Amino acid sequence: MRYRRFGKTNLLLSVFSLGTMRYLASEEMAAQTVSRAIALGINHLETAKGYGKSEQYLGYALAQLAIPRSQLYITTKISPTPDSASMARQIDESLARLGIDYVDCLAVHGLNTEEHLSWIEAKNGCMQAVQQAVTDGRVRHVGFSTHGPLELILAAIATDLFQFVSLHYYYFFQRNAPAVALAAAKDMGVFIISPADKGGQLYTPPPKLQELCAPLSPLHFNYRFLLSDSRITTLSVGAANPTELDWPLSIADSDGTLNPTETEILQRLQAHQASVLGPDQCSQCYACLPCPEAIQIPEVLRLRNLAIAYDMTNFGQYRYRMFENAGHWFPGMKANRCNDCGDCLPKCPEQLNIPALLQDAHERLNGPVGRRLWS
Known part of the structure; x- marks a missing residue:
């Protein structure tokens, strides 16, 4: 130790x-x-x-x-x-x-x-x-x-x-x-x-x-x-x-x-995510916030990144289900609250189609709700 x-x-x-x-x-x-x-x-x-x-x-x-x-x-x-x-x-x-x-x-x-x-x-x-x-x-x-x-x-x-x-x-x-x-x-x-x-x-x-x-x-x-x-x-x-x-x-x-082995793994993970997600990869700049519907857009898209790039869908569902159910411990509304207002679009430096990505994330990750131990 x-x-x-x-x-x-x-x-x-x-x-x-x-x-x-x-x-x-x-x-x-x-x-x-x-x-x-x-x-x-x-x-x-x-x-x-x-x-x-x-x-x-x-x-x-x-x-x-x-x-x-x-x-x-x-x-x-x-x-x-x-x-x-x-x-x-x-x-x-x-x-x-x-x-x-x-x-x-x-x-x-x-x-x-x-x-x-x-x-x-x-x-x-x-x-x-x-x-x-x-x-x-x-x-x-x-x-x-x-x-x-x-x-x-x-x-x-x-x-x-x-x-x-x-x-x-x-x-x-x-x-x-x-x-x-x-x-x-x-x-x-x-x-x-x-x-x-x-x-x-x-x-x-x-x-x-x-x-x-x-x-x-x-x-x-x-x-x-x-x-x-x-x-x-x-x-x-x-x-x-x-x-x-x-x-x-x-x-x-x-x-x-x-x-060197660990550095190679780090580079491999980065390269694989970029390759798989392509132009739909959210780089987590947070420029899209605040969302008028209180959707935590970067966090939703981070979970989508992980699900698509690394098959971490179970983890994504586990975290996504906490939205609307964990108060200030994990704040934010689910992605299906998006009303296509377009407020986020001009803010995104990567020109992502955020409403479409939010809809895709919701379809991949939504499920039964989860609650914190002390809720």
Whole structure:
């Protein structure tokens, strides 16, 4: 296991962190999973108030394993609130469920909207309680997690209120690259969330994608893409049981720059997508927004890109079904809301026939709705 400095927190974190959203089966399974993670070199455990019984189960695991507190770094996450009293109460409740006196890191969870940012910046908002918790030692370091748009992430980083950020960034989703760069420039820790699942459901890749990533697996390639970037501190691995840790952590020492084989895979993926999509490829410039019908055009077309170029249709359907059903965690209307108004057409530098591509994307990706764990 390699370890990296988590920005200005100065914590030395393992390059893989145990994310605990999925280990909800039992306290005993949680203890076994945590024990295995620690044995494999993980020293950073991440949970959240909103992850069902995750905090409670992690607290049980910590008590059972009796590992010295100084040997582990624990992060929990609490959603932003408009007032300090609510945040103060929730911090105390999280510490009680975890059975510990302090958390190493507290992330404001799901800083996704302009309203959330206004609560953060308000004089008597939730950050007053967070800062008091830092003063009295219940919280050591403060950051934020986000599923929000790039512009909001950049604005949150620019407040200089945070020491780390947890965000989505993968080979198949590079929109947040400027946020990674700004965070690094401000010496913030960068925690990549859900690289296996939101990164493309890469634990069950389609044959076409496996072929293009050979001799690596797609998940292995994505991990290497991320670990080759020294600005990134740690990646979440969301194991539901101990055995799900073994393969990801087998590459936890592979954190150097991309080797020739990996560079060839990257070039092969790029060339294949360009070849297959041709003039219909959306390059994700985001110039088409805002859409009058609130369709997240670039994200819809990204999912279409992946489905056509790499046969990642199952992943595309999984994400597309979240539109209109996940609130600020995955905002936007489905592509069939397009009314051919043409507002996007003159904005597109590639002159894409966006209404036609949206219709095609909807036909490929629509299906039963999905909801978040805490909906």
